[in-house]
Amino acid sequence: MPALAGRHPRLQSGTIEDGAPLTEELILDASGVAKSYGAVAALRNASLAVRPGEVHALMGANGAGKSTLVKILTGAIHADKGDILIRGKRRDVRSPADARRAGLVPVYQDASLIPDLDIVSNLRLTATPVEPFANWVKELGVPDLDLSEMARDIPLAVLRVLDLARALAVEPDVLLLDEMTAALPANLAERVLDVVRRQSRAGRSVIFISHRFVEISALCDRATVLRDGQTVGVVDMEPGAEERIVELMLGAKIEKQRGFARRQASQADAGTRLSVRNLRVGTKLADVSFELKNGEVAGVVALEGQGQDELFAALSGSLRPSTGTIEADGVPVKFSHPADAIRAGIAYIPGDRTEALLMHRSVRENIALPFSARFRNWGPIGMQKERTIVGRAIERLQIDTRAQGEVQRLSGGNQQKVTIARWIAADARTVLCFDPTRGIDVGTKREIYRLLRELAGQGKSVLFYTSELEEVQLVCDRAIVIFGGKVVDVLPAEIADEAALTRAAYGLPRNATADVGILADLPATNGAAS
Amino acid sequence: MSRLLRRNGWVAGLLALFAVLLVLTKIIQPGYGAGDFGSLARAGLPFAFAVAAQAVVVIAGGIDLSVASMMALTSVTAASMMNGASEEYALFVVPFVLAMGFVLGAVNGILIVVTRVPDIVVTLAMLFVLQGAALLVLDAPGGAAAEWLKASITGTLPFPFLPDAVTAWLPNALVLLVVCLCVVWIPLKRSRLGLSLYAIGSSELAAFRSGVPVARTRIIAYGLAGLFGAMGGLSLTMSTGIGAPIPGPYLMASVAAVVLGGVVLGGGRGGLLGPIIAVFVLRLVRTDLTLMAIDPNVTSIIEGAIMVAVVMFGAFIAIRGRPA
Amino acid sequence: MSETLTAPSRAPLGRRIKRFMADRPLVPLIILLVALVVILQIMRPGIVNERWIANTVKFAIPLAILAGCQTLTMLTGGIDLSVSTVATMSAFVMASLAGHYGAPAAIVIALIPPLLIGLLNGVGAGIFRVHPLIMTLGTGLIGAGCLQVYQRSVIATGTKIPDFLTWLGTGLTYGFPNALLLFIPIAALIIFTLSRTGFGRLLYAVGDNEKATRLSGVLYGQVIIALYMASSLLAGVAGLLYVGLIKAPSSLSLAEPLLLPSVAAAVVGGTSIFGGRGGYTGTIVGALILTVLTTLLTILQMPEGARRILFGLIILLVTAAYLRIVEDR
Amino acid sequence: EGKQYTIGVSNTVQGNGWREEMVCAIKAQALASGEVAKLNIAHRNTDAAGQLEDLRNLISAKVDAIVVNPADPAGIKAALEEANKAGIVVVAVDQAVTEPTAYIISNNQEQYAYLGAKWLFQQMGGKGGVVYMRGAAGASADSDRDKGFKKALAEFPDVKVVHEVFTGWQQDQAKQQILDFIATGSPFEGIWTSGIDNVIVDALVESGSKMVPVVGADNAGFVSQLNSVEGLVGAAVTNPGSIGGAGVTLALQILDGKKPAEQTVLVEPELWENATPEGKEKLKSVVDPSLSAEWPVSISIPDWTTYSKEQIIACKGPGE
Ligand SMILES: Nc1ncnc2c1ncn2[C@@H]1O[C@H](COP(=O)(O)OP(=O)(O)OP(=O)(O)O)[C@@H](O)[C@H]1O
Numbered sequence A: 001m002p003a004l005a006g007r008h009p010r011l012q013s014g015t016i017e018d019g020a021p022l023t024e025e026l027i028l029d030a031s032g033v034a035k036s037y038g039a040v041a042a043l044r045n046a047s048l049a050v051r052p053g054e055v056h057a058l059m060g061a062n063g064a065g066k067s068t069l070v071k072i073l074t075g076a077i078h079a080d081k082g083d084i085l086i087r088g089k090r091r092d093v094r095s096p097a098d099a100r101r102a103g104l105v106p107v108y109q110d111a112s113l114i115p116d117l118d119i120v121s122n123l124r125l126t127a128t129p130v131e132p133f134a135n136w137v138k139e140l141g142v143p144d145l146d147l148s149e150m151a152r153d154i155p156l157a158v159l160r161v162l163d164l165a166r167a168l169a170v171e172p173d174v175l176l177l178d179e180m181t182a183a184l185p186a187n188l189a190e191r192v193l194d195v196v197r198r199q200s201r202a203g204r205s206v207i208f209i210s211h212r213f214v215e216i217s218a219l220c221d222r223a224t225v226l227r228d229g230q231t232v233g234v235v236d237m238e239p240g241a242e243e244r245i246v247e248l249m250l251g252a253k254i255e256k257q258r259g260f261a262r263r264q265a266s267q268a269d270a271g272t273r274l275s276v277r278n279l280r281v282g283t284k285l286a287d288v289s290f291e292l293k294n295g296e297v298a299g300v301v302a303l304e305g306q307g308q309d310e311l312f313a314a315l316s317g318s319l320r321p322s323t324g325t326i327e328a329d330g331v332p333v334k335f336s337h338p339a340d341a342i343r344a345g346i347a348y349i350p351g352d353r354t355e356a357l358l359m360h361r362s363v364r365e366n367i368a369l370p371f372s373a374r375f376r377n378w379g380p381i382g383m384q385k386e387r388t389i390v391g392r393a394i395e396r397l398q399i400d401t402r403a404q405g406e407v408q409r410l411s412g413g414n415q416q417k418v419t420i421a422r423w424i425a426a427d428a429r430t431v432l433c434f435d436p437t438r439g440i441d442v443g444t445k446r447e448i449y450r451l452l453r454e455l456a457g458q459g460k461s462v463l464f465y466t467s468e469l470e471e472v473q474l475v476c477d478r479a480i481v482i483f484g485g486k487v488v489d490v491l492p493a494e495i496a497d498e499a500a501l502t503r504a505a506y507g508l509p510r511n512a513t514a515d516v517g518i519l520a521d522l523p524a525t526n527g528a529a530s
Numbered sequence B: 001m002s003r004l005l006r007r008n009g010w011v012a013g014l015l016a017l018f019a020v021l022l023v024l025t026k027i028i029q030p031g032y033g034a035g036d037f038g039s040l041a042r043a044g045l046p047f048a049f050a051v052a053a054q055a056v057v058v059i060a061g062g063i064d065l066s067v068a069s070m071m072a073l074t075s076v077t078a079a080s081m082m083n084g085a086s087e088e089y090a091l092f093v094v095p096f097v098l099a100m101g102f103v104l105g106a107v108n109g110i111l112i113v114v115t116r117v118p119d120i121v122v123t124l125a126m127l128f129v130l131q132g133a134a135l136l137v138l139d140a141p142g143g144a145a146a147e148w149l150k151a152s153i154t155g156t157l158p159f160p161f162l163p164d165a166v167t168a169w170l171p172n173a174l175v176l177l178v179v180c181l182c183v184v185w186i187p188l189k190r191s192r193l194g195l196s197l198y199a200i201g202s203s204e205l206a207a208f209r210s211g212v213p214v215a216r217t218r219i220i221a222y223g224l225a226g227l228f229g230a231m232g233g234l235s236l237t238m239s240t241g242i243g244a245p246i247p248g249p250y251l252m253a254s255v256a257a258v259v260l261g262g263v264v265l266g267g268g269r270g271g272l273l274g275p276i277i278a279v280f281v282l283r284l285v286r287t288d289l290t291l292m293a294i295d296p297n298v299t300s301i302i303e304g305a306i307m308v309a310v311v312m313f314g315a316f317i318a319i320r321g322r323p324a
Numbered sequence C: 001m002s003e004t005l006t007a008p009s010r011a012p013l014g015r016r017i018k019r020f021m022a023d024r025p026l027v028p029l030i031i032l033l034v035a036l037v038v039i040l041q042i043m044r045p046g047i048v049n050e051r052w053i054a055n056t057v058k059f060a061i062p063l064a065i066l067a068g069c070q071t072l073t074m075l076t077g078g079i080d081l082s083v084s085t086v087a088t089m090s091a092f093v094m095a096s097l098a099g100h101y102g103a104p105a106a107i108v109i110a111l112i113p114p115l116l117i118g119l120l121n122g123v124g125a126g127i128f129r130v131h132p133l134i135m136t137l138g139t140g141l142i143g144a145g146c147l148q149v150y151q152r153s154v155i156a157t158g159t160k161i162p163d164f165l166t167w168l169g170t171g172l173t174y175g176f177p178n179a180l181l182l183f184i185p186i187a188a189l190i191i192f193t194l195s196r197t198g199f200g201r202l203l204y205a206v207g208d209n210e211k212a213t214r215l216s217g218v219l220y221g222q223v224i225i226a227l228y229m230a231s232s233l234l235a236g237v238a239g240l241l242y243v244g245l246i247k248a249p250s251s252l253s254l255a256e257p258l259l260l261p262s263v264a265a266a267v268v269g270g271t272s273i274f275g276g277r278g279g280y281t282g283t284i285v286g287a288l289i290l291t292v293l294t295t296l297l298t299i300l301q302m303p304e305g306a307r308r309i310l311f312g313l314i315i316l317l318v319t320a321a322y323l324r325i326v327e328d329r
Numbered sequence D: 001e002g003k004q005y006t007i008g009v010s011n012t013v014q015g016n017g018w019r020e021e022m023v024c025a026i027k028a029q030a031l032a033s034g035e036v037a038k039l040n041i042a043h044r045n046t047d048a049a050g051q052l053e054d055l056r057n058l059i060s061a062k063v064d065a066i067v068v069n070p071a072d073p074a075g076i077k078a079a080l081e082e083a084n085k086a087g088i089v090v091v092a093v094d095q096a097v098t099e100p101t102a103y104i105i106s107n108n109q110e111q112y113a114y115l116g117a118k119w120l121f122q123q124m125g126g127k128g129g130v131v132y133m134r135g136a137a138g139a140s141a142d143s144d145r146d147k148g149f150k151k152a153l154a155e156f157p158d159v160k161v162v163h164e165v166f167t168g169w170q171q172d173q174a175k176q177q178i179l180d181f182i183a184t185g186s187p188f189e190g191i192w193t194s195g196i197d198n199v200i201v202d203a204l205v206e207s208g209s210k211m212v213p214v215v216g217a218d219n220a221g222f223v224s225q226l227n228s229v230e231g232l233v234g235a236a237v238t239n240p241g242s243i244g245g246a247g248v249t250l251a252l253q254i255l256d257g258k259k260p261a262e263q264t265v266l267v268e269p270e271l272w273e274n275a276t277p278e279g280k281e282k283l284k285s286v287v288d289p290s291l292s293a294e295w296p297v298s299i300s301i302p303d304w305t306t307y308s309k310e311q312i313i314a315c316k317g318p319g320e
């Protein structure tokens, strides 16, 4: 079993798997790294060996310890045990600034710009040269960035890009990208992959963390797999390697992903749950009309900034629409606060889990939060009843509750599950899911897909925005494509493959025969073109 | 341009408010002139330094409850050192006291960093410690101040190129304040250290990840607060000619003016100018209330109401200004 | 939830103790309290007797109630600096009316101004989003001014403290302060509210992540208004009790000296000033610690300055030691 | 009908019974004199620097005279000098000031402490332990009183201070301090207080401790305790808040051109005790339940104030 191999992964990778000589120079070589938070062991015995010029994937299920390892390597936290060799020399990395001097530059899982400083000041703070930064930003697909804008006014996806550009601008020997692409729409993600590839071509190394296998196989040379805080294997990326990685990650074989049973045609006229007409919100969402049926999962597909944020905000009562109507079960509704939407049975799960969670509170309190919201529930809580309801939701989502005392100690994926569990427990009739699988491992993703289908099976309706186009066919009944603030197409799941969705997302007319190719192939063509 | 106004709108508004109040004062008391304005500047001096001290710390994401005690301690130290000493000796006393303020302030910061006790508790403890120290230096008001020090905040200096009518409105106290603050703040704000102050106030984690030496920056922030506090203490000694070991009402006033001045409690936003103008607005309000001979008991209602109303108004614009 | 954190059986003893304390933050606090009492007893043998304990408890109770206001508001990331004014106000209004309208009516009327100030605080902090520090500072000033004006208008009528309040504030029954009759239910109510009611949960939730509560349908303004009104009401009750204890009905600065200690008691008791963390049991012990500390310093014969220095240092030391023990990082 | 003056008042302690009475006395005397058109009162909690500000504001307001209760004798010299230059008559009440042009009408704080302490030590039979409960650390009135106390102490070598604390002139603090001290069981034969007196008597009664002689000020609450509390021997030393009214009278006299021979007029304290029959009579005659407990009962000063009791209680100045 690979678990045994974890003790000497370097040996294994050096001798057995690719036959390269042991003496080959490694730019980064970490071994025996361990880190515990109280009773929770985030890392037990992790190792990672990176060669110059390679793109090295760091894989693992949610909570496996990837982010923890990145933080240790870059001095953001300190390991309890372990050796870190940089260019063959032992080095005690004391802070991110220290790591930078050693040539290790990270982009963490969450944005690291100072919210109250403008971009220029952020650059000056980190002594980042402005010129290369600006070039990288352009390169990464953000053409008209105003450098005097405050970081807090910038949307998350762009912030991630800026984080990356800032890292690139100092020309790091090792770039560590922790779920860099998770919050990005496909067009921006593509650019990132492109840039990473060019880094490796220039002889620099990249440590790349992602839960998207397409990206891993298209980009990486090797992958180190973590499970429960241990390195359980190092895999060369060759055809079929995905299977092996998944196997190592989960410790058992899992069946191949496939579409889930969709709504029967006979249920098609189950009645309209939500009907949105001529909705216009702010400047981004111009005119959107669609219907959401009972028992339906409708996917929303859009490039970055096409108004999807505003759509979800308006439907959840966070933003007031300027014109248009929303009807729930045929009754016109007006929301001036999320409480109104919730009363109408509409729950919103934001993509950014830090917006949804009480980080210092327990899993239980997080899940039970909506119960207490209404004034009439401010009184005593039925603890027994709560325990059962919450327990059921935890079980249904298989939340890892080892660190349930404080949600912040859960891994990203488990945190995401808590945000969903809340509304399962609250039994919301309609769920607005904004990119719920952002930064979630395959196993968990599949659970979430199943869950959404299950909800639909119970007659509930789900509006599902995703930045991963393949998910549409895995989960949705229909795809609603938004472009320039308007619905440009509605595709039934059968024909909503990535090619069709991509075309639609760019506002191109539907063309059944056009072969756009799968996403993973695109960068290659791109690279050839430029 | 519009961004400039948006970012500095609060300060501009305060400045306008100050101008309106000045006009109002002139209407209430037609005799109000440059000399009275000089009194205003002198009255504002200790408050302005207290507020500057508080502002630096608040921008860096903290709070300093020991400002007033720091002023009391530095004031009695200066007054007792100068007691019976020669005029020249004060030349040594001033830098000594300033350095003492910086060091004691830095102690605040070091304690926060080392003990990891929340800033509000550390500075609360230091409030008692510094106050106790002040009582050990002088157990009753006393001491003395060098004549040249006392003179340096009275009257006006003739400025070259400026007509007397203008210099009359530039009292020495005001000039001293501006010089002291600018000497420290302007180079600071332009430096990486200045950015770091804002950074740790805005997001400590992000600052740390951006390579800001968080602990050191925090210590320096408190050190600067101590330095400004010492300036405040000296200004007390300069205006009263003595040192008093019981802290004056500078703590609450500094917090109030910092917020009125547009510095966000919690850190990362605001500057020094706003709070300083806020100090003078509050002083002028008091002058007006005195000039109008308002019932003394009503004045504290009015002061409280103004504080609440202005901040509520600010909040109201902020809510209205939010998109959609 | 401690039940999931099963400590590995082979952990060294020191670590196990530390973890035990981390899960029960009250234990180290109580140890600190006992340590202070022991020091006191060593310095003045015989002082720790029944009568002294009763006195200490008597003085700790009003402080603990006001610190309760701070605990509740701090949980949401706020603070209530108007409590001392509010307490003084209710005491003075009650004392000035008791002669005319009788004690019950006077007490009821006396609680109206606190509620109004609480409402104002809540509206400012909850609806207009003024920082609570500023809001409560401002309303405190306004309240103090109103009290001064009011005092002028009733100066001739004289003041009176109902016997019932004196009994409650100063009396002992079987050696126990009568004030416990009021305090135990109040404390139980606060603790129950925080741990077992929807409102209590919301306080923690709002303090932790306001945006998340909004998305869960919580009306922030509603919670904050209720909170500050509750805080003011508590402060008003504390004022009534305190005037019964001190018997200085005409003082316009009656509870002023309790303001900073009330904040200190909450913080020493482990409540985070940034919201989301803490509880009332810790605050109660914190109030006792501060009261004992005051005694300790009164007993010490040293210059006033040195005494204050020591007070500050001990507060710092206690909090730092407590954090060290509780933080299991 | 004489001239109509505007008088400015500056006071730096708010919410304390003694100071409130002082302000009311100023108002009442201004009204009773018939010579004052308007009072301009700056009355708040602040320090010497704050008082400088208030005084300068009063100068800006062009008042004819200023009655000031100084936060510090030396600290406000600069503004008093400016006032003098502006032709404004300055009268300091309650405490002296160092500015030579200012007139002073004041309670003699040193004498206040000396008188009470001496009586107390005699009551104690010239020996034993005394509890010394001072005012606010660092206040100049407190250090003046300390001088008087020490002077009396020097005359009684067998009297020892067994406990010295600063009450900060706070009722609650004083009460807790004395209860703490009683709890230690240390013997003591007398208590001297700097005017926070009634809570001390309460504490003695509540704790069931043995009654010892107590010296306080002439606050209404304490005076009534001296008349009514079983077994309490004590003395009230007068420290009239009505000194403010006297200040107004002095200011008006000066404005009318009747300058006093001396720059400083000291109002000497009296001592009312309940140890002798004559003393008891005196105390009975001054007790005044209609006053709030913290107001001194000596609401007028013969020769200096002309208002009636109703006027000072009404606390209305001219034009109100
Ligand atoms: N500050 C913390 N306190 C306690 N436990 C923590 C803390 N940070 C991480 N952990 C725990 O360490 C483990 C590893 O977390 P980590 O964030 O490294 O996982 P990950 O592999 O990055 O997962 P994901 O893919 O979900 O982001 C998790 O079980 C998590 O609960």
Ligand SMILES: Nc1ncnc2c1ncn2[C@@H]1O[C@H](COP(=O)(O)OP(=O)(O)OP(=O)(O)O)[C@@H](O)[C@H]1O
Residues within 6 Å of the ligand: A185, A186, A187, A188, A190, A302, A303, A304, A469, A501, A502, A505, A516, A522, A526, A529
């Ligand atoms: N949201 C998306 N969903 C699916 N595919 C996308 C999305 N965004 C971009 N793509 C794919 O990525 C490819 C690159 O997009 P891009 O807009 O960069 O095309 P381009 O015109 O070739 O621009 P350039 O030559 O400047 O790179 C597109 O062909 C498109 O298929």
Ligand SMILES: [Mg+2]
Residues within 6 Å of the ligand: A066, A067, A068, A109, A178, A412
């Ligand atoms: Mg992670």
Ligand SMILES: [Mg+2]
Residues within 6 Å of the ligand: A526, A529
């Ligand atoms: Mg292209």
